Amino acid sequence: MRFAVIQFPGSNCDVDLLHAIKDGTGEEAEYVPHTADSLDGFDGVLLPGGFSYGDYLRSGAISRFSNVMSEVKRFAEDGKPVFGTCNGFQILVEAGLLPGALQRNKQLHFICKPTELKVANNTTRFTSEYAKDEQLTIPIAHGEGNYYCDDETLKELETNNQIVFTYASENPNGSVADIAGIINKKGNVLGMMPHPERAVEDLLGSSDGLRFFQSMVKNFAKETADV
Amino acid sequence: MYNVKVYVTYKESILDPQGEAVRGAVHRMGYDEIDAIRMGKYFEIKVQERDERSVEDVIETVCDKLLANVVMETYRYEIEKVKETV
Numbered sequence: 043m044r045f046a047v048i049q050f051p052g053s054n055c056d057v058d059l060l061h062a063i064k065d066g067t068g069e070e071a072e073y074v075p076h077t078a079d080s081l082d083g084f085d086g087v088l089l090p091g092g093f094s095y096g097d098y099l100r101s102g103a104i105s106r107f108s109n110v111m112s113e114v115k116r117f118a119e120d121g122k123p124v125f126g127t128c129n130g131f132q133i134l135v136e137a138g139l140l141p142g143a144l145q146r147n148k149q150l151h152f153i154c155k156p157t158e159l160k161v162a163n164n165t166t167r168f169t170s171e172y173a174k175d176e177q178l179t180i181p182i183a184h185g186e187g188n189y190y191c192d193d194e195t196l197k198e199l200e201t202n203n204q205i206v207f208t209y210a211s212e213n214p215n216g217s218v219a220d221i222a223g224i225i226n227k228k229g230n231v232l233g234m235m236p237h238p239e240r241a242v243e244d245l246l247g248s249s250d251g252l253r254f255f256q257s258m259v260k261n262f263a264k265e266t267a268d269v
Numbered sequence: 270m271y272n273v274k275v276y277v278t279y280k281e282s283i284l285d286p287q288g289e290a291v292r293g294a295v296h297r298m299g300y301d302e303i304d305a306i307r308m309g310k311y312f313e314i315k316v317q318e319r320d321e322r323s324v325e326d327v328i329e330t331v332c333d334k335l336l337a338n339v340v341m342e343t344y345r346y347e348i349e350k351v352k353e354t355v
Contacts, residue, residue: 107335143340
């Protein structure tokens with residue numbers, strides 16, 4: 043499986059994502075600049091964390107209009123897997139690929155620490171290697187990770203089983219329904235505030251994030267074998 | 270030429286933690302009569318359009334797509350006709 047790691051001006055978790063794919067799963071990954079016109083030849087797109095365009099206006103608001111994003115949208119519409127972590131999640135909601143919005147953390151602080159996550163849905167192509175309700179230790183690092191959506195959207199997320207990760211013990215940022223990560227209806231675009239790419243080896247404190255990327259790889263292999 | 274002032278703020282239903290923090294500071298200054306503070310963003314935009322109607326169209330599109338995130342924010346604007354600056 044060949045992954046594109048998109049680099050926006052101000053991305054800073056791109057190296058971690060490349061490392062998670064190459065050294066964690068043993069698959070291929072390449073950096074793709076925000077100016078790129080094509081995602082041909084890639085099987086998955088990863089949007090990294092960071093502070094793209096300095097978080098000017100709102101996190102992700104400017105990146106959404108960068109050149110490569112129309113290709114990312116098309117890639118998503120084709121049903122191919124797109125994953126955004128942290129700032130990548132913010133970009134996905136700003137681009138309308140995922141519902142809701144990410145607000146300033148309830149207590150205004152930037153929070154950087156390991157959190158306990160619960161796998162609320164293990165039937166996605168991103169989480170099939172986890173058990174349902176399994177608890178994971180994955181770090182967060184954000185100032186604007188307070189997920190917000192209106193009641194109607196929340197109901198829809200719940201009905202369609204689109205809430206994939208929730209904060210298990212304490213809610214660090216005030217997000218609606220303890221939401222840490224969601225998936226689109228079609229099941230191919232996932233965004234989350236925590237950083238699974240920073241938890242792919244025990245030496246770093248946790249390897250719970252590795253199975254996230256392994257799920258993507260396994261499900262891709264399954265799909266291509268079926269064709 | 271038109272000069273447009275755009276104000277973007279959180280919707281009433283959304284907690285504004287920055288506004289709350291500023292309100293806390295104002296109370297520590299002793300101004301207890303200040304009940305609420307909502308913080309927002311302010312833009313000054315110059316638009317070259319023939320008539321006010323077209324300016325409204327442009328501004329609303331830009332606000333909906335970029336300046337405000339309509340999931341959690343709302344906006345209002347004021348349009349003012351100004352002389353062409355050469």
